[in-house]
Amino acid sequence: LVPVYREVLLSLRNAGCQRVHFEEPALVLDTEDWHWDLVEEAYRELSQTGVSLALFTYYDSVSNYERFVSLPVQSLHLDLVSNRENLENLRKHGFPADKGLIAGVINGRQPWKANLRKKLKLVEELSKIAENLVISNSCPLYHLPVTVEPEEDLPEGLKERLSFAKEKLGELKTLRDALNGSESAVEKVKESEKIHTEAFGENPEVRKRITSLRDEDFRRDLPYREREKIQREELKLPLFPTTTIGSFPQTEEVRKKRTAYRNGRISEEEYRDFIRKQIEQVISFQEDVGLDVLVHGEFERTDMVEFFAFKLDGIATTKHGWVLSYGSRVYRPPIIYGDVSRPGPMTLEEITYAQSLTDKPVKGMLTGPVTILNWSYYREDVPKKEIAYQIALALLDEVRDLEEAGIKIIQIDEPAFREGVPLKRRDWQEYFSWAVKAFRLCSRARPRTQIHTHMCYSEFNEIIEFIYQMDFDVISIEASRSKGEIIEAFERFKGWDRQIGIGVYDIHSPAIPTKEEMKLVVERAMKVLPRELLWVNPDCGLKTRRWEEVEPALRNMVEMTRELREEVHAGV
Structure with a gap:
């Protein structure tokens, strides 16, 4: 790739470009x-193009x-928000006089206004370490x-x-102007400290529940094999x-009705009936x-996290706060x-109504505390694990209500369990310690209630031990893309019994999918795991599919499973 980049840089230089910004977040791994x-x-060769490089x-x-600051480039950006180590290294080792330091002092991932007084002190300190200092956001603002x-x-x-992308740029300007002696900017810096000294959003009852937690609150009454x-x-x-x-x-009709209800064009009673x-x-x-085992379909839900945010105190939702999720999805x-x-x-209400319509079990459907936390912006004045425990306690209240109403299976989805893991393995133990406990909480x-969880498209091999510690009864996973090869992670885990x-x-x-294609996936799993452990399901929710696709796929899936049962019972 280096020759390609070199050619691009030379083309840019010939077009009059003098400086090129390179993104290298992989260097923090x-x-x-x-x-x-x-x-x-690579950068030694690219630096010979005559273009100034900012990394x-x-x-x-x-x-x-030390290897990073010695790279043959003209400017280096360091994230001074997500960690303490970069700043400690600057203080300990200094910074090369022949390079520019681009200091990421304003948080690009979280939406909170900065304490500009503290940031100004930091920038003043950095100006004594680096002769050529530029202040910036800690990471891209597309978050x-x-x-x-x-x-x-x-x-x-x-x-x-709150401070979103536009406001973050304003904070950077205020810091710059304050450094340059602007009286109005200095006043803004002083004012920014006030909101950081005022209590906000506190609930004494929630704090009491957290401090009252005991070890037994993170364990079920009976071990799995008895359950x-x-x-x-x-x-x-x-x-x-x-x-x-x-x-x-989620058909167009479902989406239109939800929008009409939120905009006040139809009544709550009309929406409920729909x-x-x-x-x-x-x-x-x-x-x-x-x-x-049936489900109620989740027609009342926009998003698996936003739906619960609407229902929980201490969490807000926006009307215009769209950001990229993956690809072009927002x-x-x-x-x-x-x-x-x-x-x-x-x-x-929705789960129990669904259960009243059938003698088959209907699953209660919840989004887990780790996923709600990892797919939200979160406060920074309390430890992350405490936020997870607060969410977990709120979900536990829901679990208890579902149990009292006769729901026998409850699924608590954790697709973001792996997603929130720190980039450096040295920090994994701390993260998984509270993430596992939040799910267990x-x-x-009750022992007779079967707890399911769902994880999609995770790298299970690296975290299988932590997954097992979650102590669920059933986990549903993606296996179709790999034709069941993902099962190898469970094969290598000695003693897997879930x-x-x-x-x-x-x-x-x-x-x-054809019956034959799906059967291959199950047969691959049967080579590794006892058949008594296996359930059969699609690899994720069906929200984005059309009914014309869902119906034949599920019919094929059920028919394949029935045929497989007959083969097993016949000893084939």
Whole structure:
């Protein structure tokens, strides 16, 4: 690739470009000396093009500070928000006089206004370390919405604490102007400190619940093998139980009705009746297809995190705060601004109505505390693990209500469990310690209640031990893209005894899976795991698919499973 980059740089130089910005966040990962040898060799060649090179790193500290600052480039960016190590290295080792330091002092990932007084002191210190100093954001601003200006429906007192992309640039300008002696900028710096000294969003009852937590609150009453016997007797499910992950197609009609309700064009009663009709139809459909464990379809939900943000105190949602999720997909991250609590039931009405329509078990569907936290902006005045425990306690209240209403299976999805892991392995233990405990706290159900979790498209091999520690009863995973090869992670884990829902077809593809294709995935799993542990399901929710795709796919899946049961019982 280096010759290609060299050619591009020469073309840019010939067009009049004098400076090029390079993004190298990979340099904060765990790297070895030979990695740095390659990086140094590459930039030595690129530096010969005559273009001034600025190298940006972010999301953590660079893995080797001394190698980093010796690279043959003109400017280096350091993230001084996400970690302490970069600043400690600057203080300890200094910074080369022949290079420019681009100091990432304003947080580019979280939406909170900075304490500019503290930032100004930091910048003044940095100006004594680096002769050529530029101040910047800590990382790209695409993690944030464009501006907070149009947000008029936030909880009282929150908007004045927020700073989105446009406002972050304003903070940088204020710091620059204050450094240059602007009186108005200096006054803004002083004012910025006030909101950081005022209590906001505190709930004494939530704080009391957190401080009262004991070790037993993170353990279920019985170990898995005893729970499993009780649950098999309670549920009486067949070999290879079939189910779906949770959501069914969100048609244009569903989306229009939700928008009409939110805009006040239809009444709450009319919207509720519409949702109930959708639930009736999806329960009838699932029974007709022959699924063993049903779901209510999640027609009332926009997004698996935003839905719960609407229902929980201490979390706000925006109307215009869109950011990129992946590819061209966007979402609006909720903002956890205070102590999190559940003012009332969140899913009980829809789940229990669905259960009233069938004799088959209907799963309660919740999003787990780690995913809610990792897919939201979160406050910075309390430890991250405490926020996770607050969310977990709110979800535990919901679990208890679902149990009291007779729901026998509850799924707590954690697709972002792996996503939030720190970039450096040395920090993994601390993260997984509280992440596992948060899940265990919210899933502390009765022994007869079967707890499911769902994880999609994770690298299980690296974290299988931590997954096992979550102490669920059933986990559903993606297995179709790899034709079941992901099962190898569970094969290598000695003593795996939990049930696994095998994702037998890829819901991200419009292709209708054949029975033969899905059977191959299950048969691959049966070579590794006892068949009594296996469930059969799609690899993710069906929200983005069309009914014309969903119906034949699920019918094929159920028919394949029935045929497989017959083969097993016949000893084939």
